[in-house]
Amino acid sequence: MRSDEAIISGTGLVKRFADFEAVRGIDFQVRRGEAFGFLGPNGAGKSSTMRMVSCMSPRSGGELRVLGMDPDRKGPAIRARIGVVPQQDNLDLELTVRQNLQVYGRYFGLTRKEVRAKAVELMEFARLTDRADHDVQPLSGGMKRRLTIARALVNDPEVLLLDEPTTGLDPQARHLLWEKLFQLKQRGVTLIITTHYMDEAEQLCDRLVVMDGGKIVAEGSPAELITRYATREVLELRFPPGDQHAAVDKVRDLAERVEVLPDRLLLYTEDGDAATTRAHDRGVRPISTLVRRSSLEDVFLRLTGRTLVD
Amino acid sequence: MTATLDRPTAAATGSVVGAWRAVWLRVEGRWTWYRRHWTASLLASGLQPVLFLAAMGIGFGSQVRPGPLTDGVPYLAYVAPTILVSGLITVGVTEAGLPVLSGFKWKQDYWAVASSPVSSGQLFGAELVWIALRLTFGAAVYLVVAAVAGGWTSAGALLVPPIAILAGVACAAPVMAFAATTKGDGHVFAAVNRFVVMPMTLFAGTFFPVERLPLPVRPLAWISPLWHGNELVRGAALGGLRWWPALGHLAVLVALLVVGIALGRRAFQRRLVV
Numbered sequence: 001m002r003s004d005e006a007i008i009s010g011t012g013l014v015k016r017f018a019d020f021e022a023v024r025g026i027d028f029q030v031r032r033g034e035a036f037g038f039l040g041p042n043g044a045g046k047s048s049t050m051r052m053v054s055c056m057s058p059r060s061g062g063e064l065r066v067l068g069m070d071p072d073r074k075g076p077a078i079r080a081r082i083g084v085v086p087q088q089d090n091l092d093l094e095l096t097v098r099q100n101l102q103v104y105g106r107y108f109g110l111t112r113k114e115v116r117a118k119a120v121e122l123m124e125f126a127r128l129t130d131r132a133d134h135d136v137q138p139l140s141g142g143m144k145r146r147l148t149i150a151r152a153l154v155n156d157p158e159v160l161l162l163d164e165p166t167t168g169l170d171p172q173a174r175h176l177l178w179e180k181l182f183q184l185k186q187r188g189v190t191l192i193i194t195t196h197y198m199d200e201a202e203q204l205c206d207r208l209v210v211m212d213g214g215k216i217v218a219e220g221s222p223a224e225l226i227t228r229y230a231t232r233e234v235l236e237l238r239f240p241p242g243d244q245h246a247a248v249d250k251v252r253d254l255a256e257r258v259e260v261l262p263d264r265l266l267l268y269t270e271d272g273d274a275a276t277t278r279a280h281d282r283g284v285r286p287i288s289t290l291v292r293r294s295s296l297e298d299v300f301l302r303l304t305g306r307t308l309v310d
Numbered sequence: 311m312t313a314t315l316d317r318p319t320a321a322a323t324g325s326v327v328g329a330w331r332a333v334w335l336r337v338e339g340r341w342t343w344y345r346r347h348w349t350a351s352l353l354a355s356g357l358q359p360v361l362f363l364a365a366m367g368i369g370f371g372s373q374v375r376p377g378p379l380t381d382g383v384p385y386l387a388y389v390a391p392t393i394l395v396s397g398l399i400t401v402g403v404t405e406a407g408l409p410v411l412s413g414f415k416w417k418q419d420y421w422a423v424a425s426s427p428v429s430s431g432q433l434f435g436a437e438l439v440w441i442a443l444r445l446t447f448g449a450a451v452y453l454v455v456a457a458v459a460g461g462w463t464s465a466g467a468l469l470v471p472p473i474a475i476l477a478g479v480a481c482a483a484p485v486m487a488f489a490a491t492t493k494g495d496g497h498v499f500a501a502v503n504r505f506v507v508m509p510m511t512l513f514a515g516t517f518f519p520v521e522r523l524p525l526p527v528r529p530l531a532w533i534s535p536l537w538h539g540n541e542l543v544r545g546a547a548l549g550g551l552r553w554w555p556a557l558g559h560l561a562v563l564v565a566l567l568v569v570g571i572a573l574g575r576r577a578f579q580r581r582l583v584v
């Protein structure tokens with residue numbers, strides 16, 4: 001199998017709910033073994049897209065191929081080979097950790113013996129072995145999330161779809177999960193991830209698309225997108241809310257582009273420190289200044305005129 | 311790390327199982343849940359008809375003298391078959407209501423199934439089979455208890471459980487379809503119980519003949535599935551069942567089941583595949 005083969009491809013993909021178009025004709029291709037991201041704000045159509053790819057939601061228009069098959073005709077066959085982590089956990093809270101894994105595994109045609117062994121292995125993976133025979137109900141949110149992810153691995157999926165895998169996790173749990181996902185990727189599992197965390201996208205994704213309002217507005221690797229849509233550095237000038245407008249004209253020519261946010265100005269420039277000095281020379285007196293590298297957040301702001309996370 | 315992670319990429323281990331096996335695997339999942347929580351639902355599925363038998367057949371029945379109203383048999387023998395039908399219909403409708411809505415809405419385990427190779431139609435089938443199994447268990451317990459109490463007068467009693475289970479499942483199927491289309495928080499099922507199941511239990515020939523009802527309301531009893539079930543079981547247990555009416559009653563129950571299955575499969579598909 002060629003490693004650059006498209007394991008999933010969408011062409012002009014549309015999802016309509018009644019007369020509302022949630023996904024408005026998107027084109028994308030995911031290669032075998034890569035980590036592919038859908039980045040976008042609330043309501044962008046990420047989950048709708050994920051649900052179509054996971055063959056749980058029929059497309060309203062366009063073309064879609066998953067593992068070379070048409071979800072409309074081969075839904076069960078595709079689902080047998082993928083793993084789905086939904087945005088909201090749907091574990092059986094009245095079963096134990098172990099039973100959740102075993103029962104779900106059986107739906108994939110695994111034998112009792114296979115699911116018993118698999119459950120042990122996956123509880124180790126999710127670091128829930130000590131809770132194996134406890135009810136799921138009282139587990140913490142992060143533990144439940146880990147169990148949901150472990151459950152999606154019960155059939156050794158070739159493609160793992162993760163809809164906002166780390167929402168609600170504390171920073172430590174997030175990093176732990178990133179590490180696990182990275183291990184899966186090294187094993188050759190294709191990862192598809194939605195997120196509205198830029199750091200997550202930058203850490204995990206080889207390639208990503210930025211979605212907004214049901215459309216793809218940009219595509220590339222995190223580094224490519226930053227080079228294409230932002231400058232090397234950003235100077236952030238923080239003002240008391242409202243005061244930032246007065247300073248805009250004084251700094252406009254110091255940067256390639258200036259973004260006005262409710263409490264700050266963002267100056268996109270190749271040299272942040274130089275811009276800081278010159279702004280000061282012109283009598284601009286912000287509460288604080290910060291020079292940082294551009295991130296996907298800046299890409300998103302550029303593309304949509306909005307911040308991704310408030 | 312673990313063994314999973316050391317292995318090179320391999321094909322996924324999941325596969326699509328045959329339709330009936332898929333149904334069975336889901337039933338097995340239900341059984342796993344039931345083993346853990348059976349005490350909570352025992353009263354509903356197993357004992358409810360038995361309690362009715364004790365109260366109405368044995369308690370109240372001791373005050374009723376055999377006569378034309380009871381086809382000439384003791385009241386216990388008169389109501390033993392019909393109480394099972396009415397009890398299983400009540401349990402079937404209850405299990406088909408709120409628990410099914412919960413599968414979509416609160417427990418949400420149906421969504422987990424939807425992401426596996428098991429289809430929405432197979433899920434529906436499994437939930438119905440699961441209800442049928444619960445009813446079978448209740449019927450078996452009842453058969454024995456009623457025998458000990460002296461409620462059976464002939465070998466025809468052995469036909470009572472299968473007929474009662476059919477009636478219960480036939481009522482459960484359309485209610486499952488209804489539950490799958492319900493968006494609210496399930497108060498509607500209390501109304502179903504109050505305005506459909508309860509009156510049916512009281513007036514569809516379970517405790518006294520429908521002929522005692524005022525003529526204008528009698529058709530209401532005739533269109534109820536419970537009445538058809540009652541006519542069948544009473545005829546089977548006490549004798550006197552004639553072929554053509556029997557086939558007619560059976561046809562009504564089977565038709566209800568078939569329509570319920572068709573509607574239920576469609577409703578599950580519409581709710582899950584969006």
Ligand SMILES: Nc1ncnc2c1ncn2[C@@H]1O[C@H](COP(=O)(O)OP(=O)(O)OP(=O)(O)O)[C@@H](O)[C@H]1O
Nearest residue numbers: 017022040041042043044045046047048049087584
């Ligand atoms: N079942 C549905 N019926 C009607 N509208 C829906 C349905 N599911 C999603 N939508 C609408 O489609 C749009 C896209 O929703 P979607 O869940 O795909 O967004 P998202 O990018 O995943 O957002 P979030 O970051 O909040 O999860 C939203 O406007 C949403 O209201």
Ligand SMILES: [Mg+2]
Nearest residue numbers: 046047048087
């Ligand atoms: Mg979403």
